[in-house]
Amino acid sequence: MxxxxxxLTMSLATLLLVxxxxxxxxxxQEDYVPLPGVFPPADVGKYIAGELVIIDxxxxxxxxxxxxxxxxxxxxxxxxxxxxLLPYAVVWHNGAMAEIRDIPIGTHVHGYFLLPPKGExxxxxxxxxxxxxxxxxxxxxxxxxxxxxxYSRRGQSWKVVSVDREKEKIAVVPLGKxxxxxxxxPYTFDIDIVTRVWKNRGLVDLKDVAPDSIVQFNLxxxxxxxxxxxxxxxxxxxxxxxxxxxxxxxxxxxxxQRQRWSPGWIDSIEHFDFGGGIVTVTFFAVDPxxxxxxxxxxxxxxxxxxxxxxLRTWFHRADKKIGKVIxxxxxxxxxxxxxxxxxxxxxAELLDGYRPAACVRVKCLSWRFVxxxxxxxxxxxEEQKRGETLSLPY
Numbered sequence: 001m002x003x004x005x006x007x008l009t010m011s012l013a014t015l016l017l018v019x020x021x022x023x024x025x026x027x028x029q030e031d032y033v034p035l036p037g038v039f040p041p042a043d044v045g046k047y048i049a050g051e052l053v054i055i056d057x058x059x060x061x062x063x064x065x066x067x068x069x070x071x072x073x074x075x076x077x078x079x080x081x082x083x084x085l086l087p088y089a090v091v092w093h094n095g096a097m098a099e100i101r102d103i104p105i106g107t108h109v110h111g112y113f114l115l116p117p118k119g120e121x122x123x124x125x126x127x128x129x130x131x132x133x134x135x136x137x138x139x140x141x142x143x144x145x146x147x148x149x150x151y152s153r154r155g156q157s158w159k160v161v162s163v164d165r166e167k168e169k170i171a172v173v174p175l176g177k178x179x180x181x182x183x184x185x186p187y188t189f190d191i192d193i194v195t196r197v198w199k200n201r202g203l204v205d206l207k208d209v210a211p212d213s214i215v216q217f218n219l220x221x222x223x224x225x226x227x228x229x230x231x232x233x234x235x236x237x238x239x240x241x242x243x244x245x246x247x248x249x250x251x252x253x254x255x256x257q258r259q260r261w262s263p264g265w266i267d268s269i270e271h272f273d274f275g276g277g278i279v280t281v282t283f284f285a286v287d288p289x290x291x292x293x294x295x296x297x298x299x300x301x302x303x304x305x306x307x308x309x310x311l312r313t314w315f316h317r318a319d320k321k322i323g324k325v326i327x328x329x330x331x332x333x334x335x336x337x338x339x340x341x342x343x344x345x346x347x348a349e350l351l352d353g354y355r356p357a358a359c360v361r362v363k364c365l366s367w368r369f370v371x372x373x374x375x376x377x378x379x380x381x382e383e384q385k386r387g388e389t390l391s392l393p394y
Contacts, residue, residue: 029043029046030045030138031115033114033115033116033118034117036117036356037266037267037357039335039338040114040336040337041335042333042335044336045114045143047112047113048066048081048110048113048136050081051106051107051109051220052103052107052108052109053080053105055101055103057099057101059084059390060100061084061100061124064081064109064111065081065221066078066081067225067228068227068229075226078131078134081136081139082124082392083124083139084116084124084141085100086141086142086337087263087284087309087310088142088284089143089144090143090285090336090337091144091145092143092144092145092153093149094146094246094248095148095149095242095249097249097286099256100144103146104233106220106221106233108147108218108230109145110146110181111143113136113138113139114138114141114142115137120140120309122389123388124140142336142337146218147219148236148242151174151216152216154177154180155176156177157174157175158217159214159215160172160210162211163191163206163209163210165191165207168191169190170189171188172187172189189229189232190229190231191206191232192206192231193206195235196233196235197234197235197237198236198237198242199241201241204237209237213237215236217232217236219233250287253286254289257290260313260316260372261303261313262286264281264282264359264360264362265281265359266357267280267281269354269356275348275349276348276350277350279304279345279354280342280345281343281345281360282334283341283342284337285337286339293366294341294343294362297365298343300364300365300366301325302323302345302363302364303321303322303363304320304321304322304347305319305320305363306319306353307358307359308378308384308387310387311361312376312377313378314378316363317370319351320351320363321347324347325343325344325345326345328341328342328343329341
């Protein structure tokens with residue numbers, strides 16, 4: 001066998017290896033099953049996009065109408081894709097962290113979805129038998145983002161090529177670093193008199209959208225949805241308008257976390273012989289300013305309340321214990337949904353709900369006490385049980 005034949009054989013073997021391994025790797029990424037107390041590694045999950053049409057803001061669940069162009073008949077006869085947010089799932093709106101309640105119904109969203117954790121397969125009820133062919137098994141969200149956030153966080157923006165107000169069309173081309181998923185090629189969208197056009201810190205007219213503008217936008221439903229057509233709901237024309245939208249959403253997120261307390265889960269517990277113990281907690285990803293507050297105030301200790309996997313609490317204002325911080329640890333490459341901050345807290349008395357992999361809400365002692373509305377709290381064992389599964393509206 002000569003050198004040329006050797007090289008050819010090796011090339012064919014390499015190609016075969018890539019052909020075999022890549023699909024297996026891709027399948028493994030989509031078929032990742034979340035584990036208790038373990039944050040998923042980067043780049044796992046199935047990419048799914050569509051219009052947010054239903055939300056349960058209390059239990060952090062919802063449904064999206066998938067983008068068109070899928071299996072034949074899905075748009076007209078297929079079911080919505082119902083989902084639950086994992087406890088550590090990160091939601092983005094207008095370029096800042098958010099709650100699912102912050103995203104307006106009708107907004108086009110991008111998500112990465114995992115298979116249900118073991119034992120939680122029935123959180124999202126299966127579709128009727130006649131719609132089984134449309135079922136997507138990945139229904140637990142690890143990240144969910146609107147278009148503004150999805151593209152801007154990946155370094156992609158858009159340049160306006162032309163605007164035809166009479167035909168209600170706008171043509172754009174992508175700029176910058178192209179997003180792996182989503183739209184990364186020239187596209188034409190619908191635009192009309194109800195499209196909100198943002199410039200500086202306010203609304204302007206549609207006529208202010210001019211060729212060569214560098215923009216971000218949020219999409220919504222179009223009558224050609226089944227053919228992958230979209231309408232623009234909001235378009236931001238300049239850096240000031242985009243920064244202002246992001247800052248307003250960031251403030252909303254920070255206020256929400258201070259009122260409900262920042263979420264995390266328990267990694268481990270070290271019991272003392274005569275009561276109390278040391279509880280190790282990892283914070284879920286939140287705005288960095290909140291982490292800075294925790295770090296600054298750690299000498300005062302933190303209040304820790306028990307929470308459900310939906311992050312609902314019972315009556316966290318009273319149902320809590322104060323722990324003294326004895327170690328603050330910053331973890332590198334912590335996984336999706338983790339802040340990378342882990343603390344060890346010493347308690348004189350432990351709550352029964354302090355258990356490994358259990359979710360908690362954590363409070364800086366300087367934060368104002370706010371009593372949440374009763375529907376946001378868990379008020380009975382029956383209600384706790386009902387909250388374990390999504391109640392389908394239809």
